Amino acid sequence: MNRRGKFIAFEGIDGSGKSTQVKKLTAFLRAQGHNIHSTFEPTDSPIGKIIRDIFNHQMEGDQRVIAALFVADRLNHLLNTTDGMLKKIEEGYIVITDRYYLSSYAYHSIHGIDLDWVIQANSLSAGLLRPDVHLFIDTDPEQSIDRLIAGRDNIEMYENLSTLKKVQQMYYDVFKKVGSSENIRLINGNRSVDAIFEDVLHQVRLLL
Numbered sequence: 001m002n003r004r005g006k007f008i009a010f011e012g013i014d015g016s017g018k019s020t021q022v023k024k025l026t027a028f029l030r031a032q033g034h035n036i037h038s039t040f041e042p043t044d045s046p047i048g049k050i051i052r053d054i055f056n057h058q059m060e061g062d063q064r065v066i067a068a069l070f071v072a073d074r075l076n077h078l079l080n081t082t083d084g085m086l087k088k089i090e091e092g093y094i095v096i097t098d099r100y101y102l103s104s105y106a107y108h109s110i111h112g113i114d115l116d117w118v119i120q121a122n123s124l125s126a127g128l129l130r131p132d133v134h135l136f137i138d139t140d141p142e143q144s145i146d147r148l149i150a151g152r153d154n155i156e157m158y159e160n161l162s163t164l165k166k167v168q169q170m171y172y173d174v175f176k177k178v179g180s181s182e183n184i185r186l187i188n189g190n191r192s193v194d195a196i197f198e199d200v201l202h203q204v205r206l207l208l
Contacts, residue, residue: 005035005093006207007085007129009100011171012137013164015144016189017196021137022098024197025204029094037088039077040098047073063111067118070104074125086129094208101125102134105178106170110163119178132207134182135200136175139189141165 008025012018019040026038042048051069054061061069077097078085085095101122109115141164148159175184187199 003092005089005091005095007089007131008094008096008204008207009102009131009134010096010098010137011100011102011134012139012189013141013144013167014159015148015164016137016139017147017193018137019098020193021196021200022096024193025200026096028201035093037083037085037093037095039085039095041077041100041103042070042073043077045073045076047076063108063113067104067108067113067121071121074101074122078125078128089129100131102171102174105174106167110166110170115174115177130182132183133203134184135203136171136184136186137189137196138186141168143190
């Protein structure tokens with residue numbers, strides 16, 4: 001029987017650099033001989049595609065609909081019998097996800113959706129699989145916007161300075177609210193990719 005794997009969730013505002021860190025950590029741990037399942041939310045499932053189409057202005061979607069779609073996409077991400085996160089954890093993989101339910105807490109609640117409702121709506125996911133550690137790449141919104149503009153051809157729904165400032169503050173509020181039940185580690189994202197990665201590795205080594 002395989003030893004149960006570990007679960008690492010990366011969080012941060014858009015442009016924080018978390019996706020880069022996910023790639024670096026995945027490559028590093030694979031080179032060390034670990035079995036890694038690297039994934040992201042919204043997923044590339046049909047539900048996730050609907051979310052992305054709304055974000056890219058291909059479809060209309062009320063914020064309440066978006067919040068509910070994320071709940072469904074996340075449950076499928078966990079429970080899918082082909083490559084769901086629970087299956088991978090049980091097979092002994094280290095699962096690394098780019099976003100998990102703390103993203104929903106922060107992003108949906110700045111659009112007028114009650115934070116307690118968002119937490120309750122995601123409670124089944126949290127009950128099924130809580131990260132061993134949430135790594136929050138804490139990057140100034142101004143720097144995040146510069147990175148987005150430099151690295152993208154198109155900007156998504158939430159990717160503007162005003163929204164990112166609100167999301168960052170909401171993340172801080174969320175941490176105060178749920179921090180006692182979650183292992184959250186803040187990492188200074190205003191530095192070089194390699195400096196950030198050193199801190200990421202430190203936290204992961206504590207876990208492993």
